Amino acid sequence: MKMTIRDRLETIRERISAAALRAGRDPSEVDLVAAVKRVPADRVLEAVEAGVKMLGENYVQEARSLKEKVVSPVRWHMIGHLQSNKARQAVRLFDVIETVDREKLVNELERCAREEGRNLDVMIQVNLAGEATKSGADPDQARPLIEAVAACRNLRCVGLMTLPPLFDDPEGARPYFAELRRLRDRLRPLVPQGGELAELSMGMSGDFEVAVEEGASLVRIGTALFGPRNPDR
Numbered sequence: 001m002k003m004t005i006r007d008r009l010e011t012i013r014e015r016i017s018a019a020a021l022r023a024g025r026d027p028s029e030v031d032l033v034a035a036v037k038r039v040p041a042d043r044v045l046e047a048v049e050a051g052v053k054m055l056g057e058n059y060v061q062e063a064r065s066l067k068e069k070v071v072s073p074v075r076w077h078m079i080g081h082l083q084s085n086k087a088r089q090a091v092r093l094f095d096v097i098e099t100v101d102r103e104k105l106v107n108e109l110e111r112c113a114r115e116e117g118r119n120l121d122v123m124i125q126v127n128l129a130g131e132a133t134k135s136g137a138d139p140d141q142a143r144p145l146i147e148a149v150a151a152c153r154n155l156r157c158v159g160l161m162t163l164p165p166l167f168d169d170p171e172g173a174r175p176y177f178a179e180l181r182r183l184r185d186r187l188r189p190l191v192p193q194g195g196e197l198a199e200l201s202m203g204m205s206g207d208f209e210v211a212v213e214e215g216a217s218l219v220r221i222g223t224a225l226f227g228p229r230n231p232d233r
Helices: 005-022 041-050 060-067 084-093 103-116 139-150 170-190 208-213
Strands: 031-035 054-057 075-078 096-100 120-126 155-162 199-201 218-221
Touching: 005 031, 005 041, 005 208, 041 060, 054 060, 060 075, 060 084, 075 084, 084 103, 096 103, 096 155, 103 120, 103 139, 103 155, 120 139, 139 155, 139 170, 155 170, 170 199, 170 208, 199 218, 208 218
Parallel strands: 031 054, 031 218, 054 075, 075 096, 096 120, 120 155, 155 199
Antiparallel strands: none
């Protein structure tokens, strides 16, 4: 019998819960962000109806189109690379920008957020492996970026995000997840309000259980929830 998105969501949540318990964590500390890149709107709506509360989109244009169809209250996360010239659109569309990786983008998001009268949560994307094909700040740039956000009136830095290298074995990603957690713990005193920099967005369909064991508070799940994406979309 073919699994529905509701079935898949329940299975993913069970796996998240089991991983959290293995690490001595409360499963309620971990939230799922449904990664909806190239996912048809009807399947996204099905996921929202099944209980998904956070949607992660890689592209501003697709988010604008999808947001017109999703009327239920969900939290929108930008999880793809964001060009500075699309900052205003992103400020209007998203509640969280997970992929802040340079000071120019911080300044542009702050300017647009102030002009739009919005407060925006952001996360610093860290490229721990130094992969040229992936966005993200070098680890030693995380501190200056957090300090830049802390100086803003309309931005709040809520955590760190990473995309580790791809491995056939999810255990290969564990050192990167552990390193992001250690980096967050070192940088947390820089953030003015004690409750900030709490989030660790790490782990996707192939390795989210390892990420949860290493402290993830947000896991970005696409294929495990929606099935393989259509590359032509």
